[in-house]
Amino acid sequence: MGLTSTTIGATQVVTVHADRIDASMAIQFKDDMRSETEGSVDRVVLDLSGVEFIDSSGLGAIVASMKQLGEDRKLDLAGLHPVVEKVFRLTRMDTVFRLFATLNDALSVPVD
Amino acid sequence: MKPICNEACLELSFPARVSEASPGVAQLCAGLAHRGLPAHKADDVKIALTEAINNVVEHAYAGIAPAKVRVTCRLDQDRLDILISDTGNPLPGHRPPDGVPASIDTTLQNLPEGGFGWYLIHQLTSDIWYERSDGCNRLSLRFDFARHR
Structure with missing residues (x-):
């Protein structure tokens, strides 16, 4: 599945180029995230603005991606569509990740 | 004879494969929207239906040749009933799982990566009914429109 990334200071922005993250691509997503985030930035922002749907497998793949980053690197999420945000909220994963309405919002907060 | 389906009824059969x-x-979902499913329920129905179909694909037909999954939707004025049937393995204990996911109040490495499917289905539906008979699973999901979430 398509992932691209740019690094801005200590933040790496990974953009998902797929309209969904679901059971058919969850493992691929996790693997692609692993290779995309190899490196030593402090914070990764996952830009989900192109993702119009996510299921529990996709959610699990994003959780797995955060674990892959280890304890020293953060994974924040940006640009969630309402249905995507709903899956995070219902599973309380909105308390595990920091969610930002837009990528700009995510980039305007300091890395903590 | 009373017809089983009218214009408020929608039925679809497809192979129980991840690609389908x-x-x-x-x-x-497009058919339901066309038949008047309230827009504020569209996301709930799509999420729950996706999880239920995923369960059939990943679990009911695990280790056996996948056959078809049949979905029948009946839309009334204040509710939607969706019946999902397959000929795969029965649900464990012949009943729908409670769907309580592992706690997320834990360390990073212990965070759950799965087990959210049934939890979502329970949260998004107003009633769940399951029957195993004649080698067939029948799972029915009800969505009431009166109750706003």
Whole structure:
């Protein structure tokens, strides 16, 4: 599945180029995230603005991606569509990740 | 004889494969919207239906040749009933799982990566009914429109 990334200071922005993250691509997503985030930035922002749907497998793949980053690197999420945000909220994963309405919002907060 | 289906009824059968699940759900959701499913319920139905179909694909037909999954939707003024049937393995204990996921109040490495499917289904539906008979699973999901979430 398509992932691209740019690094801005200590933040790496990974953009998902797929309209969904679901059971058919969850493992691929996790693997692609692993290779995309190899490196030593402090914070990764996952830009989900192109993702119009996510299921529990996709959610699990994003959780797995955060674990892959280890304890020293953060994974924040940006640009969630309402249905995507709903899956995070219902599973309380909105308390595990920091969610930002837009990528700009995510980039305007300091890395903590 | 009373017809089983009228214009408020929608039925779709497709092979229970991961590649067929998403197009099948998309087709059903488009059909339901066309038949008047309230817009504020569209996301709930899509999420729950996706999880239920995923369960059939991943679990009911695990280790056996996948056959078809049949989805029948009946839309009334204040509710939607969706019946999902397959000929795969029965649900464990012949009943729908409670769907309580592992706690997320834990360390990073212990965070759950799965087990959210049934939890979502329970949260998004107003009633769940399951029957195993004649080698067939019948799972029915009800969505009441009166109750706003």
